[in-house]
Amino acid sequence: MKAFAVAIAALLWAMAPVALTTLDKGSQSNVDEGRQVSIRTEQEWTRLWQQHKPDRPKPAVDFSTQMVLGVFMGSRSTGGFAVEILGASEAGGALTVRYRETIPQPGAITAQVISSPYHLVAVPKVTGAVTFEKVR
Numbered sequence: 001m002k003a004f005a006v007a008i009a010a011l012l013w014a015m016a017p018v019a020l021t022t023l024d025k026g027s028q029s030n031v032d033e034g035r036q037v038s039i040r041t042e043q044e045w046t047r048l049w050q051q052h053k054p055d056r057p058k059p060a061v062d063f064s065t066q067m068v069l070g071v072f073m074g075s076r077s078t079g080g081f082a083v084e085i086l087g088a089s090e091a092g093g094a095l096t097v098r099y100r101e102t103i104p105q106p107g108a109i110t111a112q113v114i115s116s117p118y119h120l121v122a123v124p125k126v127t128g129a130v131t132f133e134k135v136r
Contacts (some may be wrong), residue, residue: 018088018095020121023059023068027079029118030054034074036097038130040067052118061122070120071099071132079111080104085119086135093128100135 029052039045042063048070049058061068073083082102089096099119104110 016090018090018123020085020088020123023061023120023122024053025084025119027082027115027117029072029116031072031116031118032075033072035072036099036132037070037072038067038095039070040125052120059122063125065125066122067125068120068122069095069097069130070118071097073101073117076115076117078104079113079115080108081115081117083117083119085121088123090124090126093126095123095126095128095130097130097132098135099132 031048031052037048039048040063042061045058045061045063045068048068069085069088071083071085073081080102081104084100084102086098086100088098101117
């Protein structure tokens with residue numbers, strides 16, 4: 001049991017927390033399908049922003065040092081849904097992103113409006129894989 005605890009502690013120690021800067025967050029995106037994204041170039045950012053909010057200027061991102069992470073819940077039939085990127089940790093050049101989705105409780109009174117919750121953040125650029133992990 002002690003060896004297991006030591007292994008978990010070593011794993012957590014090796015995973016360095018990464019600073020997040022929210023670029024945009026809300027309940028009305030034009031991205032209709034649920035998905036997670038990692039954007040590493042200005043061209044990818046422009047394409048995503050044109051789909052997400054074509055009527056607004058996109059936030060500036062320095063892609064020489066940063067990348068964009070995003071979670072889109074997709075279209076929902078009512079209000080009361082939300083998504084939030086809680087944090088990210090880097091280990092060995094790879095990034096693990098933790099996010100939480102909130103849904104209305106059964107019987108809750110919600111706005112009768114189509115919503116598409118999303119959260120977009122900038123983080124220091126990594127070269128390795130990006131993994132998204134939903135937290136309950």
